[in-house]
Amino acid sequence: MGQAHVRIVVVGDALVAGVGDPKGLGWVGRVSGRTPREEGGMTMFPLGVPGETTAELLGRWREEADRRFGDRSDPCRLVIGLGHADARRGTTLARSRLHLADILDESSSLGLPVFVVGPPPTGDETLNTALAQLSDAFHDVCTRRRVPYVDTFIPLLRHEDWLTDLAAGDGVHPGQAGYGLIAWLVLHGGWHDWMGIPQR
Numbered sequence: 001m002g003q004a005h006v007r008i009v010v011v012g013d014a015l016v017a018g019v020g021d022p023k024g025l026g027w028v029g030r031v032s033g034r035t036p037r038e039e040g041g042m043t044m045f046p047l048g049v050p051g052e053t054t055a056e057l058l059g060r061w062r063e064e065a066d067r068r069f070g071d072r073s074d075p076c077r078l079v080i081g082l083g084h085a086d087a088r089r090g091t092t093l094a095r096s097r098l099h100l101a102d103i104l105d106e107s108s109s110l111g112l113p114v115f116v117v118g119p120p121p122t123g124d125e126t127l128n129t130a131l132a133q134l135s136d137a138f139h140d141v142c143t144r145r146r147v148p149y150v151d152t153f154i155p156l157l158r159h160e161d162w163l164t165d166l167a168a169g170d171g172v173h174p175g176q177a178g179y180g181l182i183a184w185l186v187l188h189g190g191w192h193d194w195m196g197i198p199q200r
Contacts, residue, residue, distance in 0.1 A: 012081030
């Protein structure tokens with residue numbers, strides 16, 4: 001009997017959908033394309049909602065995931081791509097932490113492995129100040145629950161290619177190079193260990 005097909009639901013904002021990428025892959029498509037397929041294979045379902053806060057994500061993730069997981073006869077996993085909306089809308093850090101914690105705790109109760117990708121920097125220095133605190137808060141929530149967290153903020157904050165890519169677009173959504181950088185951080189941030197597959 002062959003290995004079961006793995007289903008991975010990826011929830012988050014427009015960055016999960018790859019907005020701004022002329023190739024239409026985003027970081028999710030690039031990570032999927034560079035993940036070795038073991039026997040049985042794997043499908044990633046990117047479900048991005050532009051401008052989504054953690055409160056809104058908390059309200060929809062379970063229904064979205066259940067519809068893709070079906071009867072869960074296949075192995076199922078959840079990836080959360082966190083964005084900028086909480087910082088833009090002035091959500092308190094306490095609320096942001098609580099919303100993510102609730103998602104992680106519910107996922108744990110369902111036996112659902114979770115991988116979290118933090119928010120990247122923007123071209124707005126004021127917004128970046130809030131995002132730095134938000135990323136730290138998200139990281140702490142994940143660390144306390146032993147959930148893998150990829151910090152994209154610090155590595156990209158002064159990265160020349162990232163800044164050039166942002167400047168060529170809207171200052172928020174990267175292009176091809178920027179999404180490639182996020183994908184690299186994910187692939188080298190514990191992705192293969194989380195998937196239980198060798199890194200080739």
